[in-house]
Amino acid sequence: MNRPVFMKGNEAMAEAALLAGCRYYFGYPITPQNEVPAYMSRRMPEVGGVFLQAESEVAAINMVFGAAVAGARAMTSSSSPGISLKQEGISYMAGCELPGVIVNIVRGGPGLGNISPSQADYWQSTRGGGHGDYRTLVLAPHTVNEMVELTMDAFDLADLYRNPVLVLADGLLGQMMEMVRFPDPIEQRKTGLLRGRDLPPQDWTLTGCQGRSPRLIRSLLMKPGALEEHNFHLEKKYALIEREETKAEEIDCEDADIILTAYGTSARIAKSAQIMLGEQGIKAGIFRPITLWPFPYNRLAELARRVDRFLVIEMSLGQFIEDVQLAVAREKSLKQVKIGLLARPGGGVPTPEEIAARAREVLP
Amino acid sequence: MSLKPIFTRTPGLKTTPTSYCPGCGHGVAHRLMAEAIVELGARGRTIAVAPVGCAVYGYDYWNFDTTEAAHGRTPAVATAIKRVLPDRMVISYQGDGDLASIGLAEIMHAANRGERITVIFINNTNYGMTGGQMAPTTLAGQITTTTPYGRNVDETGHPLKIAELLAALPGVKYSARGALHKPGLIRKAKSYILNALKIQEANLGFSIVELLSSCPANWGLTPVKAVEHLEKVMTPVFPLGVFKDETPGQEG
Ligand SMILES: Cc1ncc(C[n+]2csc(CCOP(=O)(O)OP(=O)(O)O)c2C)c(N)n1
Numbered sequence: 345m346n347r348p349v350f351m352k353g354n355e356a357m358a359e360a361a362l363l364a365g366c367r368y369y370f371g372y373p374i375t376p377q378n379e380v381p382a383y384m385s386r387r388m389p390e391v392g393g394v395f396l397q398a399e400s401e402v403a404a405i406n407m408v409f410g411a412a413v414a415g416a417r418a419m420t421s422s423s424s425p426g427i428s429l430k431q432e433g434i435s436y437m438a439g440c441e442l443p444g445v446i447v448n449i450v451r452g453g454p455g456l457g458n459i460s461p462s463q464a465d466y467w468q469s470t471r472g473g474g475h476g477d478y479r480t481l482v483l484a485p486h487t488v489n490e491m492v493e494l495t496m497d498a499f500d501l502a503d504l505y506r507n508p509v510l511v512l513a514d515g516l517l518g519q520m521m522e523m524v525r526f527p528d529p530i531e532q533r534k535t536g537l538l539r540g541r542d543l544p545p546q547d548w549t550l551t552g553c554q555g556r557s558p559r560l561i562r563s564l565l566m567k568p569g570a571l572e573e574h575n576f577h578l579e580k581k582y583a584l585i586e587r588e589e590t591k592a593e594e595i596d597c598e599d600a601d602i603i604l605t606a607y608g609t610s611a612r613i614a615k616s617a618q619i620m621l622g623e624q625g626i627k628a629g630i631f632r633p634i635t636l637w638p639f640p641y642n643r644l645a646e647l648a649r650r651v652d653r654f655l656v657i658e659m660s661l662g663q664f665i666e667d668v669q670l671a672v673a674r675e676k677s678l679k680q681v682k683i684g685l686l687a688r689p690g691g692g693v694p695t696p697e698e699i700a701a702r703a704r705e706v707l708p
Numbered sequence: 709m710s711l712k713p714i715f716t717r718t719p720g721l722k723t724t725p726t727s728y729c730p731g732c733g734h735g736v737a738h739r740l741m742a743e744a745i746v747e748l749g750a751r752g753r754t755i756a757v758a759p760v761g762c763a764v765y766g767y768d769y770w771n772f773d774t775t776e777a778a779h780g781r782t783p784a785v786a787t788a789i790k791r792v793l794p795d796r797m798v799i800s801y802q803g804d805g806d807l808a809s810i811g812l813a814e815i816m817h818a819a820n821r822g823e824r825i826t827v828i829f830i831n832n833t834n835y836g837m838t839g840g841q842m843a844p845t846t847l848a849g850q851i852t853t854t855t856p857y858g859r860n861v862d863e864t865g866h867p868l869k870i871a872e873l874l875a876a877l878p879g880v881k882y883s884a885r886g887a888l889h890k891p892g893l894i895r896k897a898k899s900y901i902l903n904a905l906k907i908q909e910a911n912l913g914f915s916i917v918e919l920l921s922s923c924p925a926n927w928g929l930t931p932v933k934a935v936e937h938l939e940k941v942m943t944p945v946f947p948l949g950v951f952k953d954e955t956p957g958q959e960g
Contacts (some may be wrong), residue, residue, distance in 0.1 A: 367950045368792065394791045398784070399817040406781035406814070410788025414755070418788070436778050550773040550789070552796050554752030560767045561775040562758075 348525045353488045354379035354421075354518040356526075357447060357511070358387065360495040361419050363529050365392030366445070368418035370407035372426060375459045376515035380421040401426040403573030405433030405446070412442040413430030413561055417499050421447035423515075424465050425456065427473075429461075434508050439563030442578040443502035445495070446480075447511045449518040452691035460691025461516035461609055466663035469512050470637040477575050479582045481509040481589065482636040483537075486609040488522035496529065497537035505585060512592055512636065514659070515695065516609045537589065547619055586638040593632040594643075600629030602703050605644070605668050609632050609652070610657040610694065617699035628703060636667075645669035648652035652681040655703045661689040682706055720746040722771045731931025732923025733765050733888040734830060737801075740894065741828055742770060744901040745797065748909065754797040757786045759805035762836040780811025783818035788827045797908060798825045800930030805835040808844040808868045815874070822879025822913040826904045829870060829916055831885075831946065832923040844868040847945055852926070867945055871918040875951035881913035884950040887920040887943060889935040900950070907955060920946055 347624045351359075361369070368453055369384040373617040381397065388395035398404035404420045411418035422430065427448045437444055450465045452458040469482045481501055485491040492512060498509040527535070534540045550559055553636065564572040593611075602621075611632040621628040631647065633640050650653075654672065658664040665685050672681055684706035688694050713887050717723070720742025726735045745754050750771050758766040760779035767774035775819050777785040786800040792836040800818075805830050818825065821923035835841040845867050849858040866945030875883035882890075882904045898917055920942055926932035 348830035368788065371786065396787070396791065399813050402781065403784040403814050403817065406778060407788040409777070409781075410775075410785035411792050414789045414792035416792040423825065432778055433781070436776075440776065470916060549734075549776055550755045551793060552753035552755060553771075554772050558767075558771055559773050562767065564776060 346526050346528065348493065348523045350521055351488065351524050352379055352519065352521050353491050353513065354449065355383045356488050356524050357491045357495045358359050358383040359526065361445065361499070362387060362391055362393070362491040363526060364417065364496040364499040365529070366417040366419050366499060367391065368411040368416050369393070370396050370404040370418065370420050371422065372404050374423045374426045376451060376518050377421050377447065379421050379518070380447065401429035401650045402433065405430035408444040408446070409437055409442060412437065413550050415546050415551065417601070418446065419445040421449065423451045424453050424462070426591045427465060427468070431474035434480060435476050435478060436563055437508045437621040438478035438480065439476060440504040440561050442508070442561070443506050444508045445502055445511065447495070447513070448507060450512060450514045459515060460688070460689045461514035461659060461693055462691055463514060463610065463664065464510070464657070464658040464661070464689060466636065466660055469510055470639070470667070473569050478578065479507075479637055481505070481507060481584070481585065482512055482640045483509065484512045484634060484636050485517065486608050486612045486632065487519065488520065489524045490607060491517060492524050492526060493532065493536055496527070496532045498535070500533060500538040500543065501589065504538065504541065507581070510520045512581050512608065537591065567663050577611055589635055590635040590638040590640045590642070593630070593634060593642040594645055595630040597626065597629035597631055597647050598650065599627065600651055600654060601627045602655060602707055603629040603647060603651050604699065604703065605631045605654050606657040607636060607664065610659055611620055613694055613696055614657050614699055616696035620696050620700045624700070626703065626707065639671070640652050641667070644668065645674035648672040648675045648681060652676070653706050654681065655684045655686060655699070657686045657694055657699055658688060659688050659693065661687050693707060717793055718743045718746050720751055720771055721769055726769055727765065727926040728762065730748060731922055731924035731934050732762070733832065733919065736764070736888045736894060737830055737921060738766065738769050740898045741801070744898060744905055745772065746901065748793065748905055750797040750905070753795065754799065754802060755789050755793070756799045756902045757782045757789070759802045760807045761806050763801055763803065763830065764837065766801055773914065780806050780809070780824060781814055782806065782811060782881050783814040783823070783825065783827065787818050787821070787823045790823060790825050794824070797905065800825055800827045802829055803836065804829070804831045804833065804843045804845040808870055817949060819874045819880050819914045819916070821893050822881070824908050824911055825914060826908045827916040828901065830912050830921045831870070831918055832921045833867070834923060834926050836923050836926055840923070847941065869946065871916065871951050874916055879914050880952060881954040882907040882915035883952045885918040885920065885946060885948050887938060887948055889920070889938045893948070894936065903955060905955065910956075912954060
């Protein structure tokens, strides 16, 4: 039995990584995620792991690359400007099919922006971020407890698909303290996103060629047709991930007058707005994607058959809404539905009152 | 009567012919590195990190585990491999654009941390793979595709002397510069590589061997003229020798 503890999001996430068997952490300081490296620097020596403060985010992601090459569970964390610097490395990891977990505690942008909570890295996270045709799984927790579970799951999914996995949160979740219960790792593998599936053997890692022929890890494929073939192979993997891993939370969506659609911090606040709207006699549902890629297009499209009012709440300037529109458009012309947007960019955080007021405007 | 083999192809290399230009030093460097690894009995526990550059296909020739790395990030990748597998031999093979320009932060910090890795650094005074642009090691006055009037050191800086620079760091236990244009020097270069790998084997710290290597195609010289250029023009700027050797019993 694991007793619940009161803990800060960033630290809980770091502890979750350790529970998941991560023994290599590489990072570079940036607010609002500094608790992660601080926590790791203290805990890694206790568990016989390695904490290394890298010379830059660029070095840190390439260290994750190296640790993955050698077959270890490794993680880096950063915030938006640092994540931009990691993109080349993430693209290489995707190309080389290497697992790894990257945590982004998003802050306001563009540029140095500010350190307030933000969701402005949505496109960067879900549309690639780096160069080339590739995908990264993106997990978006909305509570500290969920940060723990999804971080643990992230390592399993990374190993399952040999693909980098991004955990996307923000300064609000990273800095807040909440009660969390650390699951037993074996239990989590059964009840979490891995759903009890076996992880594939690591028959590709570089450990020295003693007793076997030499192995090679690369993304460079110059032979005519070789890269196209590799990319089609990746496409198959991505299609499988879309089929198997899409996940969303739904509350009272089936007979809702309006569905509040949001992820992470915005969804958390939308839940308060839902209660507020209920008290005003408005049936509002909550649709909260937990995986941002793969995005739950199909389920949202299904709901759009019955519901024709949506309010998208995002702490960015209309990035997330594009996926909602893409989903709804699978079922209905966008002329038949009304999709309102409450966008708070640049570190603004919506209030439940604001959301409820905007929802009433979207309703007939 | 049985014949005793006194020379064989090293099992450290595959039989694939290299695709390097005539007179290029990469093939020689590959062989020295492979021979040294085999002589230390380390082929089965070696993990090499191949560069972005002309030697990007190193894995087609080396007969041991190899990974690619992004341009210049080779030491960061090697650092993590070694941290995960401390008893393996980890080698970072890098060109002068890779190491001395885009990857300067990674090499300085890996060296300064005293990572137990060995770096083989090919100095051919230009970016070979991309067609012969100026590198940080380009000689004063040298013509490259991006210094058509010759390198003006007042505007673009002076040739960076990596072996000397890194020797100054406490984490670096071995730093030497060899050359690949004469049989005697090639043998010496191999002894440097062996020493550097032994430093890693003994878990002492970071080791680097810089190798002056000719690039006739991009220098616009015949292989024979390129060797003369390396001898007469390059070595006065990049002196050969051992700049640091902290092998126990070798100090001083
Ligand atoms: C980020 C990035 N920038 C630029 C390049 C293009 N590029 C490929 S090889 C190379 C230069 C390699 O030169 P060097 O390291 O001196 O090795 P050489 O080819 O001379 O052996 C460059 C700039 C790249 N692959 N990635």
